[in-house]
Amino acid sequence: MYNLILRDLYLALYSSANFFYTSSFFILILVLLPFIFGTSIDQLQLLFKGILWIGLSLSIILTMERIFNTDYEDGSLDIILQKNSSLEIIVISKYISHWVVYCLPLFIILPLLSLLFYLNTSDVFAIFLNLLLGSFGMIFIATFVSALTLAAKRTIFLKAIIMIPLFVPFVIFGSGDNSWLILLALSMLSFVVSIYVSTYGLRLYGES
């Protein structure tokens, strides 16, 4: 398990600047905000939270093919399946490594971003908590969609169409206030579904 996580982290590190890609992507999406809506503080604060969720969804959708699909296409998944003792371990390792590589950078720069949009500490904490719990659930969803659609090559838009309706509850509760318990419940539910469906997808892999 550690080896697989380490391998994915090294892969991200080697593919230089993957950490920076996601954070830059986020910052740039947020930079668009004042250009579109002007610099009125109230309006920016209102939009900031929404754009964060759109940014998170987009970055997960854009990178979801790196969970299983790229390893599938170059044949590395053969080795991963052979050398790990159970499919569940593979799936859980992928959750961890993918979250660390593509979501963690966002949480590191979030405090900085909130300075740009004049948010106070308690607001930032609430947003942070919601986003954190939501990001877990969304990674679980992206993982099982990736595992399930191994046989459908190069169909990122189709995968997005599959994923976005599943993201809807996260986005709704995530942008609400005092809804972190519901987000936690949603994430736990998607974990259960995800483990089951991802291993099912990997089991089908051999025959695809």
Add this chain to the structure above:
Amino acid sequence: MKELRIEDLNCYRGSHLVLKRLNFSINSGETLLVRGDNGSGKTTLLRALSNYIRSYEGNIYFDELKTKEDHKYKNKFTFIGQKNSLKDNLSVKKNLKLWEFLYNRKISPIEILSEFNLSQLIDDDVSSLSDGQRKCISIQKLRFSESMLWFLDEPFVFLDEKNSKILMKKIENFNKKNGIVIVTTNIDLGLKFQKEINLNV
């Protein structure tokens, strides 16, 4: 003496039957050459032997154990498919590092590359390598696990004469150490192995 034996193997791809009532056995120290046209089921056979395909009918035995049920079978074979398991945008050295994690085994890159005289490529990006060079590196995945069985899917494709001889030598040495090898090919290579089957009907 260990034996890999296939009894009445039927295997479907989608809804059509590609392997039909296949029977053969190989003993330690032997190499089997599987011949057949494109789509005759060579890769399917190797993937069934490697447990990637599990929905076949019939039985595969290794050392008198059903491979589908033997939990330790995972560590007894190495499968080298037609995909190279190489990341195009990374250097050879970094790719080998990733393999170290995947196989959980450390081997120095020079040792791996020198066998096919590729040591000078260590810092090159995989995308700048020729198909033959990638294939040679891919074949070196054999170094990462100590297994009794090698399943090589079209290993001679893209290889030049010199490298084919190195690979042949490798297979012969492995046979001498009682290893079992299954090699597939779709063209007549003029190579001699102990056993041969043809999947064309």
Add this chain to the structure above:
Amino acid sequence: MYFRVTKNHINAIKAANPYLILSTVTAFVIGLYYALIQSPPDYIQGDSMRIMYIHVPSAWFALMCYTILAGSSVLWFITRNPTFNLVARSIAQIGMMFTVLSLVTGSIWGKPTWGVWWVWDARLTSMLLLFFLYLAYIFLWQAIANKDIASKISAALAIIGFINIPIIKFSVDWWNTLHQPPSISKLSAPSIDVSMMLPLSIMTLASLLFLITVFFIRFRIEVLDNKILRVGDEI
């Protein structure tokens, strides 16, 4: 042994086809006569509310088709009977069509009623998402070349979608209470007068007959396409 579609079933479906079409057309003619001519106009909305007679059955059947889709996917997982798989695939396109129909009629109805083509209310929004669930199911099936794998994966997706529907409904309702559109006065669920019940029932029956007719046509095509009759049962 499980139930298998045989040549006899397919021939029976083929033979029943003209009768089904005839009864669908008859039911629609009677239903539309009652809906458009016989029944009185609504005293608030006037004639525009007559579109309800199409809208309401389509919305019901859009949901019912997804239930059948998910149900037959579950049954397929349990029994591995390919017939269920074909049922699921035949019903998906019909369900998508009903969803589109209910969205389009809903928005045409909305224009004279609310003054806009679209309102972000919970029901319409959930319906829109349902459309994308159908779309994903159908496209995923087409995107995978190995149809054996494709049927397993799309069945799994149908079930996941079915789990997702109540969650979407719950969260969209919650969202709707937060962001109630202020300028639009929402209509409370209208109590249906008896004079409207009759045409609505007939139109529902007509839509159901239409569903069955199209389903059998699609089912027959799917059976012939996928050659599941191959076990000693040539056509």
